Amino acid sequence: MESRADFLIIGSGIAGLRAAVEVAGVGTVLILTKAEPREGNTGYAQGGIAAAVGQDDSPDLHAADTIAAGDGLCDERAVAVLVDEGPRYVRELIEWGAAFDRDPDGHLALAIEGAHSARRVLHAHDATGREIARVLWDKVVHLPRVTTLEHARAIDLVLERDGSCSGAWFLGEDGSIGSVRAGAVLLATGGAGQVFSDTTNPAVATGDGVAMGFRAGARVIDLEFVQFHPTALRMQEQPRFLLSEALRGEGAHLLNAAGERFMSRYEPAGELAPRDRVSRAIERESQQTGNPVYLSLRHLDHAFVHARFPVVSGACRRVGLDLARDPIPIGPAAHYMMGGVETDLDGATTIRGLFAAGEVACTGVHGANRLASNSLLEGLVFGARAGRAMKRAGRERAGTRTTVPVPAEIPNGTAKRRQVSGAEVQAVMWRQAGLFRDAEGLESVLGMLEPLWRDLQDNPADRWTRDPAARQTANLVTVARLIARAALRRAESRGAHYRTDHPQRDDIHWKRRIVEELARRSHSGGP
Numbered sequence: 078m079e080s081r082a083d084f085l086i087i088g089s090g091i092a093g094l095r096a097a098v099e100v101a102g103v104g105t106v107l108i109l110t111k112a113e114p115r116e117g118n119t120g121y122a123q124g125g126i127a128a129a130v131g132q133d134d135s136p137d138l139h140a141a142d143t144i145a146a147g148d149g150l151c152d153e154r155a156v157a158v159l160v161d162e163g164p165r166y167v168r169e170l171i172e173w174g175a176a177f178d179r180d181p182d183g184h185l186a187l188a189i190e191g192a193h194s195a196r197r198v199l200h201a202h203d204a205t206g207r208e209i210a211r212v213l214w215d216k217v218v219h220l221p222r223v224t225t226l227e228h229a230r231a232i233d234l235v236l237e238r239d240g241s242c243s244g245a246w247f248l249g250e251d252g253s254i255g256s257v258r259a260g261a262v263l264l265a266t267g268g269a270g271q272v273f274s275d276t277t278n279p280a281v282a283t284g285d286g287v288a289m290g291f292r293a294g295a296r297v298i299d300l301e302f303v304q305f306h307p308t309a310l311r312m313q314e315q316p317r318f319l320l321s322e323a324l325r326g327e328g329a330h331l332l333n334a335a336g337e338r339f340m341s342r343y344e345p346a347g348e349l350a351p352r353d354r355v356s357r358a359i360e361r362e363s364q365q366t367g368n369p370v371y372l373s374l375r376h377l378d379h380a381f382v383h384a385r386f387p388v389v390s391g392a393c394r395r396v397g398l399d400l401a402r403d404p405i406p407i408g409p410a411a412h413y414m415m416g417g418v419e420t421d422l423d424g425a426t427t428i429r430g431l432f433a434a435g436e437v438a439c440t441g442v443h444g445a446n447r448l449a450s451n452s453l454l455e456g457l458v459f460g461a462r463a464g465r466a467m468k469r470a471g472r473e474r475a476g477t478r479t480t481v482p483v484p485a486e487i488p489n490g491t492a493k494r495r496q497v498s499g500a501e502v503q504a505v506m507w508r509q510a511g512l513f514r515d516a517e518g519l520e521s522v523l524g525m526l527e528p529l530w531r532d533l534q535d536n537p538a539d540r541w542t543r544d545p546a547a548r549q550t551a552n553l554v555t556v557a558r559l560i561a562r563a564a565l566r567r568a569e570s571r572g573a574h575y576r577t578d579h580p581q582r583d584d585i586h587w588k589r590r591i592v593e594e595l596a597r598r599s600h601s602g603g604p
């Protein structure tokens with residue numbers, strides 16, 4: 078089956094939806110989404126969206142905090158766009174109906190989170206992402222000529238002879254393979270937390286956009302920088318549910334098994350130090366004592382805790398814990414990918430016709446570490462900008478389309494030369510390429526991943542399998558390898574990347590970014 082649209086958007090989180098709003102009205106839009114339309118990181122975002130809208134705040138202050146968190150590697154032009162344009166797009170969301178929390182006088186209730194110097198985090202209780210998605214979906218479903226194809230997993234990009242992108246192949250729910258041709262294509266496929274066994278990300282976050290973009294020849298950048306959130310629920314047999322940073326913003330304490338607050342022994346800023354530092358402190362405390370670490374809100378007003386954090390409170394109740402009274406066992410988990418497919422300030426990748434926005438993209442706005450609550454904002458601002466650029470590109474490319482050859486033979490399973498499961502990749506990445514890294518561990522990860530990657534390269538038909546699990550493993554291998562290679566090359570510690578064998582930041586050698594790129598394919602795609 079071949080479909081056509083003026084604009085193809087892959088992914089239906091904040092970035093994809095905001096871009097869809099921008100391009101609708103000038104042409105037909107097709108949104109491909111891998112699972113239920115609202116499944117993705119956006120719907121799980123709890124704490125809020127940062128924007129300098131408070132009286133004691135300014136875009137300059139927001140920029141300074143973002144750059145400080147980025148540990149020397151932010152692209153300051155991208156940061157300026159984010160903080161200057163952010164307030165406008167957030168106000169637009171409010172005009173469209175976003176019900177952010179307000180104080181009794183009706184003013185926006187702005188929260189503070191780690192490494193922010195002012196109150197600037199707008200929130201809707203602890204379900205901010207869900208509220209933003211609700212508003213964007215309301216908008217998108219009323220737009221003319223926008224169609225959403227659910228349970229349609231993009232599997233590779235369609236390339237023209239000149240190397241430009243003109244669509245994508247996808248695997249439908251019934252196992253059929255189809256293609257969509259479009260004047261402009263947006264990767265808005267979100268993050269890659271599932272590369273690690275312990276993650277706050279939902280099952281769809283398998284790094285597909287980075288894998289597809291890289292295979293097509295797009296430059297990818299900053300992939301060694303993975304943010305580990307310090308406080309995910311850590312209980313046997315339970316998913317790593319996130320306990321938002323906003324809990325610590327409201328005064329929650331981190332306690333060791335003896336009931337002592339320990340953070341000040343590791344970090345002067347205590348519980349509100351940057352995420353990577355809090356994560357490492359928790360892991361060290363836990364390793365030293367051999368016991369878990371807990372988040373405690375016992376000293377806060379119980380009614381306030383349940384009212385302010387209904388989602389977290391409900392999740393705790395489901396596992397038999399009372400958020401306001403019980404110590405909650407927590408630990409770090411992979412949370413956010415700072416790197417991704419390299420883009421300019423308008424979402425353009427290094428492949429003509431291909432754009433990227435949101436967590437899959439790397440504008441350089443986060444540098445080596447993301448400031449809390451900046452990613453929803455990034456998806457909003459850069460999703461809109463990518464949409465505007467796609468309008469221009471779509472017009473220029475109208476009429477240049479050629480016909481895509483249907484793949485001649487598509488295997489039902491994989492003729493895998495080496496067997497590996499997704500779970501094995503996730504486990505090894507968590508152990509050797511997670512919070513604490515060193516050359517020996519990273520080399521051993523690559524010893525496993527490089528041959529698997531070579532197999533995928535040598536046998537491209539394997540990527541065309543109709544088996545979703547095998548497809549997913551191929552993407553996990555691709556992204557895990559890119560993360561591990563960059564982490565091995567970066568022989569220093571910076572931001573979220575920590576090397577026990579190179580614990581210092583080294584500006585002389587490493588105040589630069591790591592890029593990976595394949596030789597360009599110059600045919601129309603297909604095996």
Ligand SMILES: Cc1cc2nc3c(=O)[nH]c(=O)nc-3n(C[C@H](O)[C@H](O)[C@H](O)COP(=O)(O)OP(=O)(O)OC[C@H]3O[C@@H](n4cnc5c(N)ncnc54)[C@H](O)[C@@H]3O)c2cc1C
Pocket residue numbers: 087088089090091092093109110111112114115116117118119120121122123124125126127205206229230231232265266267268277278279281282285286319412413434435436437449450451452453454456
């Ligand atoms: C638990 C949690 C809490 C968070 N809290 C906050 C917060 O408070 N503030 C903040 O700023 N950020 C937060 N973040 C980060 C933030 O939510 C994400 O970075 C952001 O929502 C990403 O938006 P996105 O549009 O890029 O991707 P997503 O919202 O993840 O959407 C990606 C979409 O792509 C689809 N997709 C993926 N692969 C394919 C494929 N192959 N084919 C078709 N479709 C595909 C997915 O199904 C999904 O629809 C949180 C993240 C998590 C996991």
